[in-house]
Amino acid sequence: MSQMLALAVPLVLLVGWLVRARCGVVAVAGAAGSVSAAVTVVVWAAGRWPEEDRWPGAVGLAELASLLLLLVLTLRIESGRRSAAVAYTIGAAVALWPSRFDAISGPMSWLTLFGFGSTLALPAVLVGLYLRGMDDARRRSVAAARRAQRLELAHDLHDFVAHDVSGMVAQAQAGMVLAASDPVRAAALFERIEEAGQQALTSLDRTVRLLRSDEADLPERAPRPGLAELTSLTERFAESGGAAVRLDAPPDREVPREVAATAYRIVVEALTNVRRHAPTARVIDVRVRREGRRLEVVVRDDGGGPQPPGPRVGEALRGGSGLAGLGARVEALGGTLCSGRERAGGWQVKATIPLEAR
Template sequence: MRLLAGGLVAVGALALALVLRPLPSPLVVVPAMLTAAAMWLVWWPRARPRLAAITAAAGVTGAACTLAWLADPGTAGGPSTYVHTVAVLTLITLTVRWAAVRQAVPAVGVAAISEALLALQITQPPPSGLDAVALTLFWSIGTAGAVGLGAYLRTLDRRRVEAVRQARRTQRLQLARDLHDFVAHDVSAMVLQAQAAQILLDRDPSEAAAALRAIEEDGSRALASMDRSVRMLRELEGDSASAEPLPGLDGLPDLVRRFADAGFPDTEMRVEPSGPVPREVATTIYRIVVEALTNVRKHAPAGSSVAIQVSDETGPVVVTVADHARDRALPRLPPAERAGVGLAGLAERVQALGGEFTSGRAAGGGWVVKAVFP
């Protein structure tokens, strides 16, 4: 409706101007009105695929009519010539912005010739020789401006598309890190439970059955994590969004309980922030604990003591995960073939939130992971 109203206003203004002046030749008025109509038409999204063809057709029609008018010039174009010029320049701008390059170049070239020839309609009689060349070159300044404006808008559109693409790529990488952390945690628990089940199978079948049930639970949880990640990846492609929240501080008790049941009964946790923790920080804390406990399963002897603490007594929110091996060494997971990237990814995420992340061997043995959030 806005386009229709704007078109009606433009046509009405042109008609009023023509009534107040001697009526120019139809070779001047008709192409001006057709080009003005085309200018409004191309704003319709369904017409944009044919934008270059519409611009080229308007240029050919305008140039042919101008050359025919020059063969027997009558009254100067007046307002109709100015409306025609503005319409052609608008078509050129939109074509440079939206059309494919190989289609835009010839269409803009034809429209530029048409726009330059319109300069010959503004004087009576039309100039000739060097005056005509100078006038058409001066009138072509508008074409240069329209091309520059269209190219600038095209660059902005490309940057916007690239920004969206880069944001989606970053989110995919983040989802991949999350999938690595959550699934690796559950799979490492499954491997540890399987090792325990092999030992208990002949000695205590009931305990072995409990270990197998724990494997089933961890496997289901790993599948749920993968399903959630796949749904989020689909959301990035435009599918309906999922309302399922990511785990935060409220998910730590269940996480630690499962970890303790998987062979680390001497696990303590204190979560005592004095106030609410931002969602991004809470989610990151959960991922830090997941990664730290997963590394404990991978590298620390089974049964090692683990201490987890989340507090903000000194102002910043501090999360610490520390493990210490007992005197007797129990079997642990087979060593990984290559170093993981979990801690490096967590460090980047903590730093992105303005915090500090450290990890390394403790003074009395074991390993400590610590993050401080402002």
């Protein structure tokens, strides 16, 4: 009759499987290990099973396999005191299981018993800890990738939205001057302000949507602008009024995408800073050329006359987050970025980026 106790742990496992969503795998593992150890104690009191009886042994082997599997799952999904308590409970239950049979007697038999239990439990512990380490590494990798992606989006938001908004401000100021004297040109400026506002809103909406999305739901990002888009960029800047832009950027299809995108963003940031901090500038020279195995980007403005002695945004890469962030990006690609005032007046931003990865 006591042999019916061999079905206790399978019944607990069946019930635990049905309520695992509510109780959790760790709770089911702890309950199964405790019941298994309790069954062993009851069998000691009621009389051990004969060794030649096969069906309790067959059920017991399935019980051992289930306990070891639960041990692996417990150590994989949880750490701390609760996981350690469950691991010790299952390890003790596995070690004591052979003592249900009357063949176990004497000190050497008990030593063999615990050696058998340790041999079974130790690989399960190692596998569980290994899988938990892999899961932790994967979570750290995913978190780092998401953090890098959000930083990238923040840079996009600063570079492109700030550029559009600064253009809107400059055009609005010009529109207020022309509103009374030349309503037609003022109306054209207001149309450009509307277009720039729509572009800024589109960039802002896309960035916010990406920041709110999970990794699995992230939409595909639009291709990054590169050297081919410099012409339209400088034309839009010149149309907004203020300064003429002279672009010297021969098409080069062999420039890596990351280098081309970084060069484009350097030009965007430099033009934005000219609009913000050098409104009297009349001519801006933009030069992007291949120099051997490097790409050189130079943006220089004439300043429009004598400049005040105070620092300007971008000086020594300390004045604003835009050039500082781009400086870090250029350094990550193995290049250099510097900016400073020229002797003849005006400001220059210069970057040198290797075409081959570091």
